[in-house]
Structures are given as structure tokens and as C-alpha cells.
Amino acid sequence: MSTSQAIVAGWMESPTSAVNHEARRRAEDNALAAMVDQYAGALYRVAYSVLRNQADAEDAVQEAFVRVLRHRDTLGEVRDHRVWLIRIVWNIVLDRKRRAKTRPETDDVSELARVLPSKGLSAEELAAAAQHHAHVLACVDQLPVKERQVLMLSAFEELTSVEIASVLGITESSVRSRLFRARNLMADLLEHQRSLR
């Protein structure tokens, strides 16, 4: 192709390039749909562990994928899509949590009673379990932010300490030391609560 032809081709979009563009867009859409199928559940659980509300967690997941859609040009540069997506949704839920007012513990109890697996449990046992979990989660909320974040992410079986460090943007040794401190603080808090009762 001569230079003049190239310039003309640049000025007037040829049907071939339009077809290529359309094909590329479809490929990107398919890749994004595959990512949704693969990671939406994990992202939802991460979001729910922070927000503790089903609708809010679902909104956060949708927002995370919309952000991915807007920046899909950079998808090729991402090494680990799973950790990258968890980091996106983690930032979204932290932002939402910061803006939202503190949820009362009763809200947590009712929400947990709704979502807890109820196999082999009576209604009373289910309510007691929900109350216990809500009480533990209230203690978790009293932890310092750094320790709380590490403790919550460490509960996800699929996340290693290296991946937690990548999500939080810290070193792996920091993750370990924060996790140790979080466990100690958590034990102290629960003991203190028990002694008060």
C-alpha cells in the first residue's frame, strides 16, 4: 500500500477495518462474559463479607464489572485476573462501607438468619447461631482497619497470603504480622465480652 493510499484509508474507514473492529469488540465481550461466569461468585462473597447485605454486594459486583468494561483495553496487561478483580471489588466495597452509616447489629442478625444454611437446625437454633455470628462480626468491626482487612480476606480459602498482599498492596510479611495481631486482638475482645456477660 502506498503512502497516499494509506492516508486515504486512514481518512475514510474501510469496510474491512470496521469488520475487524466489530470482531474485536465481540471477542472482548465474550471474554468479559467468561470472566463474569468465572469470578462473579467469588467477588460477591468478598463484597458480602464487608457489606453484609445481599443487594449491596450484588451492586458492588456489577459496578466492578462495569469498571472492567470501561477499561477493557488494559485487560491484556493484567497478569492475574482473579486477584485484579478482587482488588477492584475490595476498593468498591470499602468505599461504600466508608460512606454508609454503621449498621446496627440487629440488621446483621436478621440478614444472617436469612442467609445462613439451615440444614438440620430448628428455627430457634438458627436464630441463636445468627445472633452468635452477629456478635462475633461486631467484635471484628472493633478491630483496627488494617488488622480487620487482613483477617477478613484470610477467611477466603482461595486467597493465599501472597494474593492478600497483592489485593491490599502490602508485603507478605506485613500480612502475616497483621494477621497475628488481629487474632490476638480478636481473642482479647471475645474474652472481654464473655467476662462482661
Next chain:
Amino acid sequence: MNSNPHDRKAFESASSLAEETLRMIASLPAPDGLEDRVNAALSAAPRRGRVLAWPRTLRPESGWMRTAAAAAIVFVVAGGGWGVYMRVEQSQPAKVIVMPARMPVTGGLAGAGAIRTPQTLPGPIAPEPAKANPARPKATKKPVESHKTLGTGTGQPASTGNPAAEPGPSR
């Protein structure tokens, strides 16, 4: 912390309680149809996050845009270089102002040994002291008797009575 075995046991049970709850929360299943809803939201979302989208022919992906940007950069760089070159060519030689040679300090104007003496104001002139009269006999020792009779009693010699013969007041 928690060095006591009992305390350590309590610590482990407490932390395991917390982690058990967090694991339970983390393992809750996602609601049914989540993926479909997310896909629907994605298809409804705008494709581009820009407020102002590029026109079809001005899309950044198209090659001519890149070519035009490269040409603009080359034009700016070459134009700048040419401008600098032209300015250097047309510049006038610097005007040289000859400074007068400095006079050496030792060979300059000399005072020729002149010493300036300031004028003094006319002041009072002291009168010349009168000379002693050589014709007048010098007062010598007088006999004790006459001194006793003519003395004034002040211990000073008695006046001769002629004021002109006496020396004037010395000033």
C-alpha cells in the same frame, strides 16, 4: 501474650470462633442468577466511559491519527531547530566599546611638594616688651638705716615717685 496454657487455649478457641464465623460468611453461596444480572447490566452500560467520544473518523485507533501526530511532532522539532539556526545566522556582531586606558596611580598628577596652609584669622597682637633703661642706676643695697626710715613696711622697695622711670606693666 497468652503464655499460660489455659489462656492460650482460650485464645485459640476465641480466634477460631472468629475465623469460623468469617469463613462461614466467606463461603456463602452467591444468589441465583447473579451472572445473568451482571451480564445484563454490562450490556446496558455505555461502551465507553468518556463524556466526549471521538468521531468515527477521528478514532485514536485509526492509523492516520498516529501519523498526523508524528508529523506534527516532527514539524515542531524541525521548525524549532530551523528558527534557532536562522537566529544565529542573522545576529549582528557584538558592539565593542573601547574603554579608556586606566592611568597608573603612580604616574598621575602630583602635588609637587605643595602644602596647603589655611588662612588664619587676625587675632590680638601682643605689645613688644619695653627694654630696660641702661642709664638708670641699678638699685643696690642701701644702708640699713635709710631703709628702715623710708620703708613702707610691705617688704617692697619704696617708689621713687617718678612713674616714667619705673618699668611698665608686662603683659
